[in-house]
Every structure is written in C-alpha cells, then in structure tokens.
Amino acid sequence: MTEQAHWSAFWNQGHATTFGDFFRDGYQGSIGRWISEASAAWPQEGQLLDLGCGNCGLLTSILELGCSLSYVGVDPADVIVNERAQALLETRPNTIQLLSGQGAEKVALPDQSAQVAVSIFGFEYAQSATAVPELSRLLASGGTFHFLMHHSESIVTQMSKRALDEYDKAEIDAVIAALTVISDRAERVELSKLKDDLLAEQARTKINEFAAQYLSESDAKQTNVTMFEFMTTALRFFKLVRQPSAKRLEFIEGLRLEYLHYRARFEQMMSVAKNEAEIRGFCELCQTYGLTVEAPQAFHDERGIIAWKISGTK
Ligand SMILES: C[S@@+](CC[C@H](N)C(=O)[O-])C[C@H]1O[C@@H](n2cnc3c(N)ncnc32)[C@H](O)[C@@H]1O
Known part of the structure; x- marks a missing residue:
C-alpha cells in the first residue's frame, strides 16, 4: 500500500480540511486570519500554488476573501475540490487546476510560474532536499511563500x-x-x-x-x-x-x-513535525536555494501552539 493511499482514503470521504472537529470551522479561525493577513500583499494577477492541498480547503478561503489569483492545488493523493469551494467557483472568475498525484518534489509546471506558494500542513510531508529546490524553481522572482508546518510541541x-x-x-x-x-x-x-x-x-x-x-x-x-x-x-x-x-x-x-x-x-503527522533545530535547518536549506526566509515563529491560537509559521520571498 502506498503512502498516498492513506490520504486518498481520507479525502475520498469528502472532508474539506484535515482535522475535522478540531478545525470545525475549516480555516475560518486563526488559520483563516493568517491566510487573510498573508493575502494582503499578494498581487491581483498570477498563479497561487497550494502545496499538499488536500481537498482544497485553502481555495475556499481565498475565494471567500475575493482573491483573484489562479489556483493550482498539488497533492500526491487523490484529491477533489470540496463542495463549498465548488459552489463559490460558480460565481468567481478564478481559474483552477488540480495536480492530483504530484508531490511538491516534482510539479509539472514551468519555471517561475507562481507568484505565491502556500502550504497548510503539506510541504513538510515532502522530501525537503528535493521539494525546496523545486519551490525555488517554481516561484517567480519576487514571489512569496507562506507555510504552516507541523510543530513538534503543537496541540495538533x-x-x-x-x-x-x-x-x-x-x-x-x-x-x-x-x-x-x-x-x-x-x-x-x-x-x-x-x-x-x-x-x-x-x-x-x-x-x-x-x-x-x-x-x-x-x-x-x-x-x-x-x-x-x-x-x-x-x-x-x-x-x-x-x-x-x-x-x-x-x-x-x-x-x-x-x-x-x-x-x-x-x-x-508525528514523523514530519519539526522541533526548533529542524525548522532552522529547513530555513537554512531554503536560503541555500535562493529563498529569503523570515525567522520561524511558533503560531498560536487560544488553545496553544498550532504550527510553525514560515514565510519568505524568492
Ligand atoms: C495534513 S494534510 C493537509 C492538507 C491540506 N493542506 C489541508 O490543510 O487540509 C497533508 C497533505 O499533504 C499531502 N502530501 C503527502 N506527501 C506530500 C508531498 N510529497 N508533497 C505534497 N503534499 C504531500 C497529503 O497527501 C495530504 O493531503
């Protein structure tokens, strides 16, 4: 059985995001606010990559925010666009593409094709040694990335x-x-x-x-x-x-x-969660491939640490 099978089985059940009851409101709460803050600096046009997209929970959020970027979801598992996002798409101009069956290590898109890359608990599942250079290849010059990654001390x-x-x-x-x-x-x-x-x-x-x-x-x-x-x-x-x-x-x-x-x-999930030394190592790897990264920060909500917050620019 492949690793993807475990996630395909989950997404086939139609979930919109990963943690069910834990993020009952999807990405409306603290993660929703994080997406909203990040999106303030995004351009009006171009392509946004969602790396490890699942059933496109992020797409729902960006459509609700009125973001006009084209959306490309990337995930090695069999994934679909969740119902809420599908309904929103009927009245929105965004084009969307779903690259199901592809990991962040190798994405079938041209060099510099993305203005923004986002990952909510997805990128850390990929092999960093190949996924980070791939991220650098895909981002246009001046493009930004915004990741929430599993933290070894988080409530998740x-x-x-x-x-x-x-x-x-x-x-x-x-x-x-x-x-x-x-x-x-x-x-x-x-x-x-x-x-x-x-x-x-x-x-x-x-x-x-x-x-x-x-x-x-x-x-x-x-x-x-x-x-x-x-x-x-x-x-x-x-x-x-x-x-x-x-x-x-x-x-x-x-x-x-x-x-x-x-x-x-x-x-x-447990095996990909990073402690402080590991997240610093990840950021150093990003620098090696021409990505400027802000110092990693633990991302909290009222319940405690949720994730590492990583953002940077090419
Ligand atoms: C915790 S889920 C998060 C999904 C989605 N971002 C969300 O928030 O609902 C992790 C996702 O990472 C995907 N994944 C596993 N290996 C990956 C890889 N090499 N590259 C990109 N995504 C991967 C899994 O298939 C799964 O859909």
Missing part, C-alpha cells in the same frame, strides 16, 4: 500522539475477527438460529465486552476517543446482519482499512 501533534496512544491494534484486530466470524456463521446457519450458534455467540460476547469497555465511560476526559469511535462504527455491522454476505464483508473490510489508514496518517 499532541492530538496525533493521543490518537496513536489510544489506538489498540490488538483489540481492533480482535473486533474485526469477531465480526468476520459472525458474518461467516450467518452464511452457514439460518439467521433465526444465529443466536443459538456457539461460535457466533462467542464472537458477539467478545464485541459486547469491548463495547462495554469503551462506550460506557461517562467522564469525557477519560474517554478513549479513538476506540469509542471505532466501536461505535463497528456496532453498525449488526444492522447489516440480514444483508447479503458480500455487503457484510465489504463493511468489515472498509472498517479494517479505515483504521489502518487512520493510524498511518497520525504516524506520518
């Missing part, structure tokens, strides 16, 4: 760590195996007799034990959110018991893959 990184700590692979595998047994037994015995089937009942009891463990916590702070959500989804299987075997197995495989991708995405 803490949230990723919590999700990984909560994720119990052995238990997830046990629930998937138990669902598979029930599906198999439902094929072999009459549905009305499934309750009397020893193997099906053992599997159901196991699932009920996990459900009791994870769904009954009354203190929200103590809740294992990852396993709570996993069990809530897993229990939907019982609504499908009367469906044909293919439907049941499709559900089980979907559940297995969803949580495999979930873990891989959080592992990636």
Whole structure:
C-alpha cells in the first residue's frame, strides 16, 4: 500500500480540511486570519500554488476573501475540490487546476510560474532536499511563500500522539475477527438460529465486552476517543446482519482499512513535525536555494501552539 493511499482514503470521504472537529470551522479561525493577513500583499494577477492541498480547503478561503489569483492545488493523493469551494467557483472568475498525484518534489509546471506558494500542513510531508529546490524553481522572482508546518510541541501533534496512544491494534484486530466470524456463521446457519450458534455467540460476547469497555465511560476526559469511535462504527455491522454476505464483508473490510489508514496518517503527522533545530535547518536549506526566509515563529491560537509559521520571498 502506498503512502498516498492513506490520504486518498481520507479525502475520498469528502472532508474539506484535515482535522475535522478540531478545525470545525475549516480555516475560518486563526488559520483563516493568517491566510487573510498573508493575502494582503499578494498581487491581483498570477498563479497561487497550494502545496499538499488536500481537498482544497485553502481555495475556499481565498475565494471567500475575493482573491483573484489562479489556483493550482498539488497533492500526491487523490484529491477533489470540496463542495463549498465548488459552489463559490460558480460565481468567481478564478481559474483552477488540480495536480492530483504530484508531490511538491516534482510539479509539472514551468519555471517561475507562481507568484505565491502556500502550504497548510503539506510541504513538510515532502522530501525537503528535493521539494525546496523545486519551490525555488517554481516561484517567480519576487514571489512569496507562506507555510504552516507541523510543530513538534503543537496541540495538533499532541492530538496525533493521543490518537496513536489510544489506538489498540490488538483489540481492533480482535473486533474485526469477531465480526468476520459472525458474518461467516450467518452464511452457514439460518439467521433465526444465529443466536443459538456457539461460535457466533462467542464472537458477539467478545464485541459486547469491548463495547462495554469503551462506550460506557461517562467522564469525557477519560474517554478513549479513538476506540469509542471505532466501536461505535463497528456496532453498525449488526444492522447489516440480514444483508447479503458480500455487503457484510465489504463493511468489515472498509472498517479494517479505515483504521489502518487512520493510524498511518497520525504516524506520518508525528514523523514530519519539526522541533526548533529542524525548522532552522529547513530555513537554512531554503536560503541555500535562493529563498529569503523570515525567522520561524511558533503560531498560536487560544488553545496553544498550532504550527510553525514560515514565510519568505524568492
Ligand atoms: C495534513 S494534510 C493537509 C492538507 C491540506 N493542506 C489541508 O490543510 O487540509 C497533508 C497533505 O499533504 C499531502 N502530501 C503527502 N506527501 C506530500 C508531498 N510529497 N508533497 C505534497 N503534499 C504531500 C497529503 O497527501 C495530504 O493531503
């Protein structure tokens, strides 16, 4: 399975930005204000690159701001334009291009074709050694870049760590195996007799034990959110018991893959987050390729550090 598959699976679900409830308002809050401030200095004409664009959450923001630049979204995963941006585009003059399947390391655009490059938690997923010279190649002279990058001390990184700590692979595998047994037994015995089937009942009891463990916590702070959500989804299987075997197995495989991708995405997020020495190294690399970079700053909102804020000029 490729690394892109983990993100493609996420974007295929139609999300507009990465962090769901965490950035419930999309990029309206502190990140929205950051985009708005950065955009004040952008030219009226030319091309804006969104590196690691996902489903184009940034496009929504720039359309709402009335920015007239052409938009090019770049992402190695299968991505689409989110619904809100699609609706806005009906009344806006902006041209857009989506370079799905391309990483920031190699973008199929001519030299100096972009006036602005933006990345919201995307560029750090690329190999800096090749993506930074590519950024320098793509930016026109005087062009600017504005990046928010994962910070090793951010609340986003803490949230990723919590999700990984909560994720119990052995238990997830046990629930998937138990669902598979029930599906198999439902094929072999009459549905009305499934309750009397020893193997099906053992599997159901196991699932009920996990459900009791994870769904009954009354203190929200103590809740294992990852396993709570996993069990809530897993229990939907019982609504499908009367469906044909293919439907049941499709559900089980979907559940297995969803949580495999979930873990891989959080592992990636943790691994690309930069500490102070690493972000300084990144800025030095940018200087090496003719990019002038402002000193990196930790970007805060009322909840704490969200990201590193990096901006510069070619
Ligand atoms: C945390 S998401 C951010 C997406 C989007 N910017 C947003 O804010 O919703 C990280 C994105 O980086 C993309 N990505 C992974 N490797 C990349 C690379 N080499 N170059 C550019 N983007 C990459 C992933 O596919 C994913 O869509």
